[in-house]
Amino acid sequence: TDIRRTLLEMFTNAEGEYVSGQRISDLLGCSRTAVWKHIEDLRKEGYELEAVRKKGYRIVTKPNKVSxxxxxxxxxxxxxxxxxxxxxxxxxxxxxxxxxxxxxxxxxxxxxxxxxxxxxxxxxxxxxxxxxxxxxxxxxxxxxxxxxxxxxxxxxxxxxxxxxxxxxxxxxxxxxxxxxxxxxxxxxxxxxxxxxxxxxxxxxxxxxxxxxxxxxxxxxxxxxxxxxxxxxxxxxxxxxxxxxxxxxxxxxxxxxxxxxxxxxxxxxxxxxxxSISIGKRIIARTLKATIEGHAKGITNDGVLLLEDDNGTVHHIHSADIELSSK
Ligand code: BTX
CATH class of the missing domain: 3.30.930.10 (Bira Bifunctional Protein; Domain 2)
Structure with a gap:
């Protein structure tokens, strides 16, 4: 896999231009046959590689994968x-x-x-x-x-x-x-x-x-x-x-x-x-209650501070919130 990575690096640096088989085998320190095998492996992974006689290989498309x-x-x-x-x-x-x-x-x-x-x-x-x-x-x-x-x-x-x-x-x-x-x-x-x-x-x-x-x-x-x-x-x-x-x-x-x-x-x-909610009027739905008020900020533990209309500050650990239209 290290060889394959070096190979990919080579093709990426070549930016779509051809890299000759000889150059690849020199850089990787392996035979032309081994190069061909690595190319085949890349193809299996979904890389589209074009081979042209006397020019070498070039990468046409990379797979749409996060491999x-x-x-x-x-x-x-x-x-x-x-x-x-x-x-x-x-x-x-x-x-x-x-x-x-x-x-x-x-x-x-x-x-x-x-x-x-x-x-x-x-x-x-x-x-x-x-x-x-x-x-x-x-x-x-x-x-x-x-x-x-x-x-x-x-x-x-x-x-x-x-x-x-x-x-x-x-x-x-x-x-x-x-x-x-x-x-x-x-x-x-x-x-x-x-x-x-x-x-x-x-x-x-x-x-x-x-x-x-x-x-x-x-x-x-x-x-x-x-x-x-x-x-x-x-x-x-x-x-x-x-x-x-x-x-x-x-x-x-x-x-x-x-x-x-x-x-x-x-x-x-x-x-x-x-954050879009801090400083705004929000509605928080916890498992137990629905509280509406002013989102003041978060504590150092990541807890939401919500001040209701009576001035009580609630510590919200878990809830779904939405911006209030009021
Ligand atoms: P959440 O509970 O805040 O949001 C879940 C809600 O979001 C769902 O009930 C649905 O309404 C909505 N929803 C579901 N799928 C999508 C989506 N693709 N895009 C937008 N809205 C959606 C949020 O939970 C946390 C999600 C974590 C997901 C990652 S993916 C990698 C990792 N593996 C795994 O199983 N979960 C996490």
Whole structure:
């Protein structure tokens, strides 16, 4: 696989021009026959390679996949994304992440799939994850923090994703507490943070990220068509999923390093700056009650502070919120 990566790097640098078989075999230090075999392997992975006598090989199209090769090529993180588990079809990447975390997977391990057949949201809701159209991944972190701080990592992930989207596309998303990323009030991203912990200490935090990237409106199931959107709907062109994921890994790693060193301050500040709900009048529906009032901000634990009309400040740990029309 190292050889294959070098080969891909070579073709990528050639930017669609031919690379001669001789040059490849010199650079890889293997025979022309071995080169041909590696080319065949790449073809099996979905790369379309053209071979022309006396000119050599050139890459015509890359597969529309977020395979390990695509993700590792040019990835400049230290940890996040460096250990990758790639699958075509899974029930849920969260499920695999839980198992791998238990088995001792290193920090920064990412599980990515082209499709999820039982992708999940919060409270046992469903997350639609159709094939080749989105980013469906779970990231394993192992911060030495108490369990009640784990929600901070949801907010950290949200900030990293917004920044990455702004870098890779022209879309300017908003964050809705606690875990939604919206464009024009439609859901673009869902984040689901789960953890393995005892009372005092987190063992692992598993951040599940679902991003609608290249779906067209008609790809969405009818029950979410009115409330969902994708990057390509907003951009009106296809977006490279691997490039987006790489940008997320980079942003996330730098925020995470700062978080471990200096605490939640920077993430909190950035998160509040991207949030559409803070400073507004909102309605929060918790499992027990519906509360309307002014969203004052978030605490250091990522808890939403909601002041009702009697001046009572409620600490909201989990709820669905919407902007109030009053
Ligand atoms: P949530 O509970 O906030 O949102 C779930 C709700 O969002 C659903 O009830 C539905 O209304 C709507 N919805 C479902 N699918 C989509 C979609 N593709 N786009 C927009 N809206 C949708 C959000 O939960 C957390 C989702 C995390 C998903 C990731 S994907 C990788 C990882 N694996 C896994 O099983 N879950 C996470």
């Amino acid at each position: 390990t090769n695509e993700l590792l090529l040019g990835l400049h993180t230290k940890k996040i994304g460096q250990n990758l588990h790639y699958e075509e079809t899974v029930e849920s990447t969260q499920k695999i992440a839980h198992r791998l975390a238990q088995e001792g997977a290193v920090e920064g391990t990412v599980i990515v799939a082209e499709e999820q057949t039982a992708g999940r949201g919060r409270l046992a809701r469903k997350w639609y994850s159709p094939k080749y159209t989105g980013v469906w991944m779970s990231i394993i972190l192992r911060p030495a923090i108490p369990p009640q701080h784990a929600p901070q990592l949801t907010l950290l992930a949200a900030v990293a994703i917004v920044q990455a989207i702004q870098e890779v596309t022209n879309v300017l998303p908003d964050i809705k507490w606690p875990n939604d990323i919206l464009v024009n009030n439609k859901k673009l991203v869902g984040i689901l943070t789960e953890m393995q912990a005892d009372v005092e200490q987190v063992h692992s935090v598993i951040i599940g990220v679902g991003i609608n990237v290249n779906q067209k409106l008609e790809h969405f199931d009818s029950d979410i068509q009115h409330l969902a959107t994708s990057l390509s709907i907003e951009e009106q062109k296809e977006v490279n999923r691997a490039a987006l994921m790489q940008a997320i890994f980079l942003k996330m790693e730098s925020l995470y390093e700062d978080y471990l060193e200096n605490g939640f301050g920077l993430v909190k500040h950035l998160w509040e700056s991207y």
